[in-house]
Amino acid sequence: MTMTITEQQTKAQIQHARLLKRYHTLCTKKGLTDEDKEALLEGFGKTSSKDMSNLELAAVIGSLEGNRKQPTGDKMDTWRKRVIAAVFGYHKTVGKAMTMSAVKAVVTRQSGYATLNKIPKARLIALYNYWNHATQQAKAGEAMKGGSND
Numbered sequence: 145m146t147m148t149i150t151e152q153q154t155k156a157q158i159q160h161a162r163l164l165k166r167y168h169t170l171c172t173k174k175g176l177t178d179e180d181k182e183a184l185l186e187g188f189g190k191t192s193s194k195d196m197s198n199l200e201l202a203a204v205i206g207s208l209e210g211n212r213k214q215p216t217g218d219k220m221d222t223w224r225k226r227v228i229a230a231v232f233g234y235h236k237t238v239g240k241a242m243t244m245s246a247v248k249a250v251v252t253r254q255s256g257y258a259t260l261n262k263i264p265k266a267r268l269i270a271l272y273n274y275w276n277h278a279t280q281q282a283k284a285g286e287a288m289k290g291g292s293n294d
Contacts, residue, residue, distance in 0.1 A: 163201040167193055170208040183270035223268040224260055227251055230275035237282045
């Protein structure tokens with residue numbers, strides 16, 4: 145028996161609704177704050193969990209349930225270094241000199257965690273994306289300033 149396109153879409157919509165419910169239930173059980181949820185979503189380039197595909201929702205649910213391996217120390221270290229480099233890059237673009245301790249203070253304050261090593265991977269990815277976007281915006285602003293003087 146073959147399913148029509150409408151039946152397939154309906155099954156996918158039902159599965160999506162179940163995955164969304166499971167995602168939100170797990171977020172509540174884990175005690176995730178709105179900022180934590182936003183960080184998870186930003187890792188997928190989404191602003192709402194409703195915008196996520198079934199595969200993306202399944203991946204997030206798997207990580208929340210602990211079915212996926214935790215990132216190794218090397219991968220976490222790589223993300224920490226990327227965030228630090230992104231913050232340095234932004235401040236270089238806007239012409240402000242920063243020290244390593246100042247960058248660490250900015251990152252920990254922005255993340256809401258006490259130390260850089262306590263920040264989870266999803267939050268590091270979100271911070272990395274934030275600072276890269278801020279750098280792009282600063283460069284675009286500088287380009288507009290330069291172009292308006294002609």
